[in-house]
Amino acid sequence: xxxxxxxxxxxxxxxxxxxxxxxxxxxxxxxxxxxxxxxxxxxxxxxxxxxxxxxxxxxxxxxxxxxxxxxxxxxxxxxxxxxxxxxxxxxxxxxxxxxxxxxxxxxxxxxxxxxxxxxxxxxxxxxxxxxxxxxxxxxxxxxxxxxxxxxxxxxxxxxxxxxxxxxxxxxxxxxxxxxxxxxxxxxxxxxxxxxxxxxxx
Numbered sequence: 001x002x003x004x005x006x007x008x009x010x011x012x013x014x015x016x017x018x019x020x021x022x023x024x025x026x027x028x029x030x031x032x033x034x035x036x037x038x039x040x041x042x043x044x045x046x047x048x049x050x051x052x053x054x055x056x057x058x059x060x061x062x063x064x065x066x067x068x069x070x071x072x073x074x075x076x077x078x079x080x081x082x083x084x085x086x087x088x089x090x091x092x093x094x095x096x097x098x099x100x101x102x103x104x105x106x107x108x109x110x111x112x113x114x115x116x117x118x119x120x121x122x123x124x125x126x127x128x129x130x131x132x133x134x135x136x137x138x139x140x141x142x143x144x145x146x147x148x149x150x151x152x153x154x155x156x157x158x159x160x161x162x163x164x165x166x167x168x169x170x171x172x173x174x175x176x177x178x179x180x181x182x183x184x185x186x187x188x189x190x191x192x193x194x195x196x197x198x199x200x201x
Contacts, residue, residue, distance in 0.1 A: 021135050021194050024170055025102060028131045028196070029054050033099040038088040038118070039106025043069040050078050057082045057098070059091050089114040093125040100131045107152045108137035115152040119162055128201040132166065133194075134159060138173055140191030159193050166197035 022045045029035065031053025037046055040058035042065050050056050058081070060066055066085045073081050084091070089110060093101075101122050107115045119134075126132060137144070137153050144153045160171055173193045180187060 021104065021133065021196075024196050025049075025100065025131070025133050026052070028169075029100060034097055035100040035102070036093065036098045037102045037104070038091065038122075039103060039109075040069065040083075041065050043072070043083075046081070047072060047076065047078070050081050053080075054100075055080045055082075057084065059084045059086050059088050061085065061087045089118055093121055095125045096127050098125070098130060099127055100133070101126055102133045104133065104135045106136075107134070108141075110152055111150055112152045113150075116162075123163075123166075123199070126199050128199055130199045131169075132163070132197045132199070135192065135194045138191040138193050140173075140175055142189060142191075144191070153191075154193050159195050163195060163197045166199055168195065168197050170194070170196040 025045075026049065029049055029052055033054045034057070035046075035049060035054045036057045036059070037043065038059050040046060040060045041062070043056075043058050043060075046056050046058055046069075058069060060069075063085060066083055070083050073083065088103075088106065103118070103122070107118075110118070122132060136159070139146075139153045139155050141153060156173065160168065171194070173191075175189055175191050177187065178190055
């Protein structure tokens with residue numbers, strides 16, 4: 001992962017910092033950009049992007065996360081920030097509004113058919129030359145059980161192929177170590193895929 005321009009796939013465990021994906025997005029964000037985060041969670045990284053001058057639209061169906069994010073925005077007196085409580089698969093993405101659209105660690109929690117349709121919607125609605133950033137799980141993830149899930153786990157190079165009509169700025173598949181968190185109170189691993197692409201005019 002020496003260059004954001006390199007394509008890389010690996011099934012070996014690597015010490016990939018979770019923030020690296022966001023650093024790539026930060027590097028592509030300019031003042032005045034309209035940025036949409038689908039499945040924003042508590043939106044901590046979006047606060048930084050808003051300070052950089054981006055106009056943020058953050059969408060999540062969790063009332064708790066939305067409340068926490070709104071409290072942060074109010075506390076820091078941020079005005080270029082729109083927070084929406086909605087199921088991202090039902091959110092109507094305005095056409096040609098957004099310069100950057102992010103779906104970070106959310107698609108793996110969504111029905112596969114709905115995820116694939118959402119990706120099509122993102123591709124259609126993103127501005128020409130706009131940036132798409134996706135981070136999700138692969139079938140190498142220990143939680144993946146094909147007979148028991150209809151959730152979204154990407155196969156080898158599947159996400160890359162979905163964006164074959166985009167300029168690929170960064171792509172990686174790997175297995176990463178993760179620390180205990182809610183739902184998994186022990187050290188564990190995830191099979192991940194991360195893509196940053198630019199829509200061709």
